[in-house]
Amino acid sequence: METAGAAGQPVLELTGIGKEFGAIRALHDVDMQVFPGEVVGLMGDNGAGKSTLVKIIAGNFRPTQGEVRFGGNAVHFYRPIDARVVGIEVVYQDLALADNLTAAANVFLGRELKRKFGPFAFLDHNAMAARALELFGELRSETRPHDLVKQMSGGQRQAVAIARTRLSNAKLVMMDEPTAAISVRQVEQVLGLIHRLKEQGVAVMLISHRMPDVFAVCDRVVVMRRGEKRADKSIRDTSPEEVTALITGAKEAA
Amino acid sequence: MAVPLESPISFTNVGRIRWWQRGIFASQTGYVLLALLGLLIAMHFASPYFFTQGNMQNVAKNFSFIAIATLGITFVIITGGIDLSVGSMMCFSAMITSMVMSGLSTPGMPGASLFVHLAADGKTVVANVPGLILLVSILAGLVTALIVGLVNGFCIAVLGLSPFVTTLGMLSIVRGLGYVVSNGRGSFPGGPDADYFYALTSGDLFGVPAPFIYLVILAAVMAVVLHHTSFGRHVFALGGNEKAAELTGIPVVRVKIEVYVICALAAGLQGIIVSGWLGSAPANMATSYELNVIAAAVIGGANLAGGVGGPLGAIVGCVLLEVIRNGLVLAQVSSYWQQTLVGVIIILAVLVDRIRSRIT
Numbered sequence: 001m002e003t004a005g006a007a008g009q010p011v012l013e014l015t016g017i018g019k020e021f022g023a024i025r026a027l028h029d030v031d032m033q034v035f036p037g038e039v040v041g042l043m044g045d046n047g048a049g050k051s052t053l054v055k056i057i058a059g060n061f062r063p064t065q066g067e068v069r070f071g072g073n074a075v076h077f078y079r080p081i082d083a084r085v086v087g088i089e090v091v092y093q094d095l096a097l098a099d100n101l102t103a104a105a106n107v108f109l110g111r112e113l114k115r116k117f118g119p120f121a122f123l124d125h126n127a128m129a130a131r132a133l134e135l136f137g138e139l140r141s142e143t144r145p146h147d148l149v150k151q152m153s154g155g156q157r158q159a160v161a162i163a164r165t166r167l168s169n170a171k172l173v174m175m176d177e178p179t180a181a182i183s184v185r186q187v188e189q190v191l192g193l194i195h196r197l198k199e200q201g202v203a204v205m206l207i208s209h210r211m212p213d214v215f216a217v218c219d220r221v222v223v224m225r226r227g228e229k230r231a232d233k234s235i236r237d238t239s240p241e242e243v244t245a246l247i248t249g250a251k252e253a254a
Numbered sequence: 255m256a257v258p259l260e261s262p263i264s265f266t267n268v269g270r271i272r273w274w275q276r277g278i279f280a281s282q283t284g285y286v287l288l289a290l291l292g293l294l295i296a297m298h299f300a301s302p303y304f305f306t307q308g309n310m311q312n313v314a315k316n317f318s319f320i321a322i323a324t325l326g327i328t329f330v331i332i333t334g335g336i337d338l339s340v341g342s343m344m345c346f347s348a349m350i351t352s353m354v355m356s357g358l359s360t361p362g363m364p365g366a367s368l369f370v371h372l373a374a375d376g377k378t379v380v381a382n383v384p385g386l387i388l389l390v391s392i393l394a395g396l397v398t399a400l401i402v403g404l405v406n407g408f409c410i411a412v413l414g415l416s417p418f419v420t421t422l423g424m425l426s427i428v429r430g431l432g433y434v435v436s437n438g439r440g441s442f443p444g445g446p447d448a449d450y451f452y453a454l455t456s457g458d459l460f461g462v463p464a465p466f467i468y469l470v471i472l473a474a475v476m477a478v479v480l481h482h483t484s485f486g487r488h489v490f491a492l493g494g495n496e497k498a499a500e501l502t503g504i505p506v507v508r509v510k511i512e513v514y515v516i517c518a519l520a521a522g523l524q525g526i527i528v529s530g531w532l533g534s535a536p537a538n539m540a541t542s543y544e545l546n547v548i549a550a551a552v553i554g555g556a557n558l559a560g561g562v563g564g565p566l567g568a569i570v571g572c573v574l575l576e577v578i579r580n581g582l583v584l585a586q587v588s589s590y591w592q593q594t595l596v597g598v599i600i601i602l603a604v605l606v607d608r609i610r611s612r613i614t
Contacts, residue, residue: 081503096501098494100561101487109491110502112484122482164502
């Protein structure tokens with residue numbers, strides 16, 4: 001599997017990213033590039049700085065030092081919506097779904113389809129349900145657009161959260177532990193979806209603890225430890241054993 | 255890794271929920287509506303006076319006196335908030351409206367010359383433009399409510415104060431301001447437009463009380479707003495998962511401010527209508543009404559934890575409270591029992607819903 005588009009311009013480029021929370025140095029001097037159509041695994045133990053890095057890219061935090069470039073331009077995100085506007089989508093670990101709403105409503109939350117009647121705009125329920133069903137079909141998920149999210153299984157919730165990222169033409173999709181709480185068959189589906197994103201030239205960052213998943217779909221793996229990037233290797237040049245050693249600190253850097 | 259993505263999906267192991275297990279039938283509103291119908295039938299046999307036209311008009315009028323405010327607070331409750339300043343707001347808006355109305359109708363008062371002049375006999379006050387004073391005074395009452403709602407919303411959404419504490423403070427502030435502006439004496443709608451005012455607030459149309467007509471219109475508008483606009487969708491999302499709402503880019507701060515403004519406006523309008531029925535806006539008007547309003551919303555199925563509620567529930571809750579009050583009077587039970595019974599019903603309504611959600 002070739003690292004698609006590695007020759008082209010990186011979609012995301014981080015230079016010297018650092019983040020301090022008071023006296024705590026969560027990130028220090030992180031450089032990183034992600035290319036279109038590339039799947040990058042971001043690994044590290046709890047507290048290694050993965051989540052902080054993701055939150056900086058997603059616009060939840062502003063970096064203390066360093067620069068974020070997206071699509072070649074320096075970007076400054078003040079809120080998550082700013083990141084979403086330029087084409088960065090995040091599937092959060094807790095999925096960020098409203099339990100009391102239907103699957104379709106959650107997929108379109110914050111960007112509802114509307115129909116105009118004079119000065120008023122009303123929700124276009126049918127169009128949203130149809131598009132949601134289409135997206136669930138692409139994900140091969142047995143999810144009905146009209147079902148309430150609180151009645152759904154973990155895998156169905158995951159499908160709803162992922163379907164949301166497919167609505168916009170995102171250039172970078174970050175997935176925070178997408179395979180942590182779902183069945184074996186649904187893990188397969190989620191990995192299938194990552195492949196589909198890749199085929200369409202979307203860059204994917206997969207934050208995961210599950211070594212088999214990372215090695216199944218990623219082109220490259222980045223290992224974080226104590227707020228620093230310790231390794232950035234093509235998946236072909238490394239092994240699960242080496243990555244484990246890098247995560248635990250048995251091996252300092254590679 | 256090839257997953258056949260093109261084949262159609264089948265719902266082999268995902269059952270469809272039966273119609274009687276979803277929507278209104280599975281909601282607290284549904285059960286309470288059923289209980290209300292049962293109660294109405296029981297009342298019919300218990301008292302021959304209950305279903306008379308006069309009594310029905312009374313019931314319709316009386317529950318409309320808290321139902322509009324209940325519609326307003328339902329918005330707030332759906333977002334997971336609470337507004338305790340409803341009762342005070344009703345009083346203050348009513349007071350401002352009647353004070354502005356009588357002020358503008360008294361020649362010699364500042365600004366009054368724009369609106370009224372004395373008739374040839376030197377005593378009768380005549381409006382320059384009939385209805386204009388009424389319009390201005392009602393707008394004054396509503397603008398007051400709007401400002402209070404904005405302050406509530408600002409404190410809660412922007413400053414991040416707890417809704418309970420903010421609106422508890424506002425309950426006291428607004429009630430206090432009511433005493434300050436009126437010197438504790440209350441005020442009366444007066445002047446050439448007072449007749450229009452009474453006709454609009456306590457009159458009726460073909461035997462249907464005016465407040466009831468407003469209530470039905472507002473409830474219909476609310477149903478459309480909640481279920482067919484993105485604002486309504488965002489209100490529900492906020493109550494379901496505020497963090498998710500924020501992450502998906504919903505303007506959380508704006509929506510929160512808007513629901514508190516809606517609630518204050520509904521309370522203000524309600525107060526103005528009640529003052530028309532009372533014929534005055536006493537400074538202690540609608541004291542502790544916030545509790546009735548919240549009780550009605552909760553009985554009707556609005557969930558104080560957020561995410562659930564609607565106009566039908568708000569109305570059903572108000573009707574149930576009023577039918578019980580009315581029924582106790584007709585049955586010649588001491589009206590002091592009313593409060594006790596209302597309390598029991600609040601707990602029962604929530605209990606039934608809890609049992610149901612345990613079973614299914």
